Amino acid sequence: MSASVFFPLDQQQVVGVIGGGQLGRMLALAARRMGVRSVVWTGGLEAPAVEVADEVIDKPFDDPQALLDFCGKATVATVEFENIPLQTMRGVAGKIGLFPSPDAVGICQNREREKNFLRDHGIPCAPFWVVDTLDDLTAAMAELGGPGVLKTAAFGYDGKGQLRISGEESPSDVWQQFGKKRAVLEGWVPFEKEISVMVVRSSDGELRSYDPAENRHREHILDVSIVPAVIRKEVADEARAIAATVAEALDYQGILGVEFFVNRDGSLVVNEMAPRPHNSGHHTLDACACSQFEQQLRVVLGLPLGSTELISPCVMLNLLGDFWSSETEPPDWTSLLQTKGAVLHLYGKRRAKGMRKMGHATLLGEDALKKAEVLKAAWL
Ligand code: AMP
Numbered sequence: 001m002s003a004s005v006f007f008p009l010d011q012q013q014v015v016g017v018i019g020g021g022q023l024g025r026m027l028a029l030a031a032r033r034m035g036v037r038s039v040v041w042t043g044g045l046e047a048p049a050v051e052v053a054d055e056v057i058d059k060p061f062d063d064p065q066a067l068l069d070f071c072g073k074a075t076v077a078t079v080e081f082e083n084i085p086l087q088t089m090r091g092v093a094g095k096i097g098l099f100p101s102p103d104a105v106g107i108c109q110n111r112e113r114e115k116n117f118l119r120d121h122g123i124p125c126a127p128f129w130v131v132d133t134l135d136d137l138t139a140a141m142a143e144l145g146g147p148g149v150l151k152t153a154a155f156g157y158d159g160k161g162q163l164r165i166s167g168e169e170s171p172s173d174v175w176q177q178f179g180k181k182r183a184v185l186e187g188w189v190p191f192e193k194e195i196s197v198m199v200v201r202s203s204d205g206e207l208r209s210y211d212p213a214e215n216r217h218r219e220h221i222l223d224v225s226i227v228p229a230v231i232r233k234e235v236a237d238e239a240r241a242i243a244a245t246v247a248e249a250l251d252y253q254g255i256l257g258v259e260f261f262v263n264r265d266g267s268l269v270v271n272e273m274a275p276r277p278h279n280s281g282h283h284t285l286d287a288c289a290c291s292q293f294e295q296q297l298r299v300v301l302g303l304p305l306g307s308t309e310l311i312s313p314c315v316m317l318n319l320l321g322d323f324w325s326s327e328t329e330p331p332d333w334t335s336l337l338q339t340k341g342a343v344l345h346l347y348g349k350r351r352a353k354g355m356r357k358m359g360h361a362t363l364l365g366e367d368a369l370k371k372a373e374v375l376k377a378a379w380l
Contacts, residue, residue, distance in 0.1 A: 015076060212229040321356035
């Protein structure tokens with residue numbers, strides 16, 4: 001038999017988490033609950049995970065000594081953030097094992113590789129052109145012949161490194177404004193909704209997915225996820241099937257988020273993949289028997305997958321920095337704490353700036369969206 005949570009004392013597992021953000025914090029909390037130790041490698045960045053991890057390596061991701069220390073303390077590793085140098089991930093994978101694999105994370109961390117992967121596997125995505133020069137952009141805009149969005153090939157997230165275009169602009173103005181970086185030009189998708197599917201795949205290829213979440217944003221940041229998404233059953237089934245195809249094609253091990261645009265006719269377009277737990281899967285902590293974080297640990301530790309069944313409809317409301325009345329003054333939580341079926345999660349961040357993700361609330365029940373709207377209206 002492979003490992004169990006009841007590891008003999010001389011075989012205690014220590015899960016290494018590369019990245020120390022709130023996803024790492026929730027992974028470390030899930031590990032604690034399962035009696036598993038964790039070591040978090042922060043990359044030298046501010047790291048809400050350090051308060052709950054058993055050990056911390058507070059060094060940059062390209063520090064070779066930090067890699068040795070991390071692999072000396074952890075028995076197996078995972079990532080909570082995709083923008084980790086490939087060489088670092090390969091180093092960890094070679095020493096103690098990394099789930100998901102560096103190759104899978106490497107595809108998801110770069111839009112150019114991600115889009116090529118989707119196209120090569122016949123997975124529906126927006127039309128796109130890789131552009132590296134003004135000539136490339138001129139040709140791509142001419143072929144597109146309409147609205148689109150220019151996105152940096154590497155290190156983009158939450159709408160950062162993106163420029164929307166109408167198609168009427170002069171390519172040289174666009175190229176200048178964008179900063180002349182290697183990019184992907186995508187055709188604009190006139191979608192009706194955005195949804196995402198969290199899918200988990202074990203090392204022996206067993207695969208399960210959670211119900212799709214419907215995602216609504218404020219200023220490019222996730223505001224609420226409504227679960228289950230309000231879409232037809234055929235569309236939900238198709239989204240889960242596509243997410244499974246993506247996980248298979250990546251030979252993925254662990255939890256993967258697949259984001260989609262839903263067109264008015266119900267057809268689906270994959271927007272991007274997140275090779276880790278995802279903000280739109282936070283509800284699984286309170287509305288499913290096995291959370292996305294526990295699933296990740298189960299795969300990493302070689303344990304059986306958990307149930308992905310939704311126990312209650314719910315809404316995940318992100319608690320963003322603009323709910324705070326100042327950087328250090330949180331909103332009054334009384335109404336949330338008094339709301340039936342509301343669960344408060346705070347990430348222990350010291351300062352609330354702009355639209356920073358400070359925490360989230362899960363609201364359970366049929367009237368969850370209404371409850372979320374009432375709370376938001378009081379804080380904004
Ligand atoms: P991304 O960082 O790629 O997830 O993009 C951030 C947001 O911009 C998405 O959630 C969409 O709302 C919007 N967006 C990105 N790409 C497109 C597209 N090709 N067509 C329409 N909307 C898009």
